[in-house]
Amino acid sequence: MTTIEHAAQPPGFAEPTVVDRLRLGERRRLLPTGWPLSAYLLGYPVWWACGIANFMLPILAVPMAVELIRRRNLAVPRGFGLWLLFLLWATLGIFVLWANAPGAVPGGGPERLLPYALRLSFYLGATVLLLYIGNLREDELSRERVSRLFGFMFVVAVAGGFLGLLAPRFEFSSLLELILPRSVEGVLGEGIHPAAAQVQNVLGYVEPRPKAPFEYTNEWGANITLLVPFFILGWLGRGAGWRRLAGPFVLAAAVVPIIYSLNRGAWIGLCLAAGYVAMRLAASGRLAGLIAIIAALVTVSALLVATPLGSLIGERLANPHSNERRALLADEAVRSGLASPVVGFGSTRPIQGNLSSIAIGGSESCPQCEAPPFGTHGHLWLLIFAQGLVGAGLFLGFLATRFLRHRRDPSPYSVAACTTVLMFGLYTLYYNLLPFPLVILCATLAIAWRAGAPPPGGSKPATEQPAIGATV
Numbered sequence: 001m002t003t004i005e006h007a008a009q010p011p012g013f014a015e016p017t018v019v020d021r022l023r024l025g026e027r028r029r030l031l032p033t034g035w036p037l038s039a040y041l042l043g044y045p046v047w048w049a050c051g052i053a054n055f056m057l058p059i060l061a062v063p064m065a066v067e068l069i070r071r072r073n074l075a076v077p078r079g080f081g082l083w084l085l086f087l088l089w090a091t092l093g094i095f096v097l098w099a100n101a102p103g104a105v106p107g108g109g110p111e112r113l114l115p116y117a118l119r120l121s122f123y124l125g126a127t128v129l130l131l132y133i134g135n136l137r138e139d140e141l142s143r144e145r146v147s148r149l150f151g152f153m154f155v156v157a158v159a160g161g162f163l164g165l166l167a168p169r170f171e172f173s174s175l176l177e178l179i180l181p182r183s184v185e186g187v188l189g190e191g192i193h194p195a196a197a198q199v200q201n202v203l204g205y206v207e208p209r210p211k212a213p214f215e216y217t218n219e220w221g222a223n224i225t226l227l228v229p230f231f232i233l234g235w236l237g238r239g240a241g242w243r244r245l246a247g248p249f250v251l252a253a254a255v256v257p258i259i260y261s262l263n264r265g266a267w268i269g270l271c272l273a274a275g276y277v278a279m280r281l282a283a284s285g286r287l288a289g290l291i292a293i294i295a296a297l298v299t300v301s302a303l304l305v306a307t308p309l310g311s312l313i314g315e316r317l318a319n320p321h322s323n324e325r326r327a328l329l330a331d332e333a334v335r336s337g338l339a340s341p342v343v344g345f346g347s348t349r350p351i352q353g354n355l356s357s358i359a360i361g362g363s364e365s366c367p368q369c370e371a372p373p374f375g376t377h378g379h380l381w382l383l384i385f386a387q388g389l390v391g392a393g394l395f396l397g398f399l400a401t402r403f404l405r406h407r408r409d410p411s412p413y414s415v416a417a418c419t420t421v422l423m424f425g426l427y428t429l430y431y432n433l434l435p436f437p438l439v440i441l442c443a444t445l446a447i448a449w450r451a452g453a454p455p456p457g458g459s460k461p462a463t464e465q466p467a468i469g470a471t472v
Contacts, residue, residue: 033067034141036060037133041149045156048213051174051192057435058121061128068128074135077449079401086394087127089387090120093346101385102336104349104374114187116347119386122435126442133446143413143447147234148243150443154227154235155250156213157220161257164197164210171195191215202262203315210257214436221263222431224254225270226423226440229416237412255300259309262316265430269423276419284410326430330381333374337385344388348375380428399425402445409452417448 040047040060047053068074097116100106133146163170176192177185185192197208198217209217228251234240235247258266274293281290304310332351337344351371375382383392403421406414424441427433433441 033136034145036063036067037129037141037146038149041153044153045213049174049194051176051194053213054118054122054188054191054215054435057125057129057439061125064128064132068131068135071135074131076131077134077402077445078405079398082394082398082401083127086387086391086398087123089343089391089394090123092343093120093386095346096340096343097346099340099345101345101349101374102339103332103352104336104345105352108349111183111187112347114184118188119347119434122438125435126438129439130442130446133443134450136450143451144234144237144239146443146447147230147237148240149234150227150230150440151234151243154224154231154254157224157227158250158254158257160196160212160214160220161210161224161254161261163212164208165257165260168197168199168208170197189215202321203319207260207262209261209263216432217261218263218265218431219436221258221261221266222269222427222433222437223440224258225266225273226420226427226437228270228273229419229444230440233412233416251296252299252303255303256309259304259312262312264316265427267313269426272426273419273423276422277415280410280415280418286410326377329372329374329377330429333378333381333385336374337381337388341389344384344386344391347386348373348382349385376432378428378430379433382432383428396425396428399441402449406448406452409448411448411451413444413448413451417444420444 037060040056043056044053047056093116094113097112098108133141172194174192174194180188180192194212196212197210199206199208200217201207202209211217211220214220214223231247231251235243235250237244240247258270274297278290278293281287281293304313336349350373353371375385380392383395387395399421403418406417409415420441424433424437427437431437
């Protein structure tokens with residue numbers, strides 16, 4: 001065995017300190033690059049149980065931002081200027097938080113700052129995540145790694161769906177609930193109280209609708225369907241290893257909680273996604289992928305016919321339940337928002353009465369009599385009410401720009417990004433999309449953008465815009 005002897009050090013020699021190493025550029029990483037994303041997604045069940053899942057995005061965006069600042073140059077995707085303008089518009093909302101909105105409860109105190117600040121932190125956190133994933137090299141955080149992490153979240157959502165069906169009354173007080181005052185708990189909503197399901201009378205009888213590990217059943221439906229492209233990329237693609245064997249079974253199992261969630265919007269989103277992907281595969285001549293989609297649709301159809309799932313869909317379609325209420329709430333939100341069409345009213349507002357009468361509202365005997373606040377039943381209506389028509393246009397303009405950028409790129413990442421944008425755009429009509437749905441959207445846009453970028457050291461393609469300096 002060969003032994004390497006170290007040369008004797010001269011008298012007075014001292015090992016360089018940490019400060020010396022930093023000055024010499026010899027920075028040693030205690031954690032691998034990409035750890036904030038791994039901590040966010042792999043730790044999500046823990047964050048949910050602690051009641052802090054909704055706050056982990058802005059918290060972990062801080063080390064992501066620090067990593068971005070350390071880099072000399074950052075790239076931004078085409079259309080990012082529209083997104084920056086949207087962030088500016090959302091920030092300006094603080095100046096109209098106390099303006100009275102037509103149909104909303106007048107007045108209000110400092111408590112309006114908390115929901116405004118939370119939503120702004122979600123937008124900022126998602127922005128940092130977009131740039132973070134988009135600017136890391138493949139050897140630092142590969143696209144496959146990102147896909148598998150979000151694929152893991154799909155598995156978590158499926159498991160949470162079955163938990164909601166098998167133990168619908170399962171709930172407990174989180175650590176955050178135990179330390180927060182009651183007044184603050186009400187503002188933060190159900191996100192700090194872990195529960196497996198929402199038990200509701202939708203079909204004429206009480207039925208559990210899964211929601212774990214998210215805040216509401218509708219959010220669960222939006223998230224699990226938006227995660228499907230990531231799951232297919234990370235768990236069914238080449239190099240997925242053992243995941244490729246487990247993936248089809250996980251997808252098949254997901255059908256059960258998705259149907260039992262009674263989320264018609266999620267069902268429509270999946271149909272839209274399947275149709276769009278089939279069209280893209282046919283246009284590019286990828287017959288194997290097209291046959292796989294057709295086989296999957298035939299299998300699901302047979303499952304619906306052979307099990308009670310099909311009759312459950314029929315019952316749900318025969319019981320629209322919330323259609324009229326949602327349409328009325330959206331109409332009133334737009335009418336009220338148009339009173340401030342440029343900048344909106346900054347955040348959501350409680351509605352006077354119950355949409356039918358300002359004299360009738362919620363009570364202990366009839367909590368359902370209280371109407372939801374403006375902007376809580378569809379992200380599009382939130383944008384119009386909180387950020388005005390200008391803010392809504394900037395938000396949707398950025399999504400449209402990214403969709404057009406990838407619409408003809410046949411790579412799986414571009415197809416996944418376009419599919420996610422289409423579903424997200426549909427869901428703005430009836431789902432709350434903060435914070436996790438926005439995280440999924442920004443992540444899939446980031447890996448599609450990065451997939452079309454040249455290797456490190458190469459010049460950016462003309463369709464992408466380089467940013468000058470360490471901050472964008």
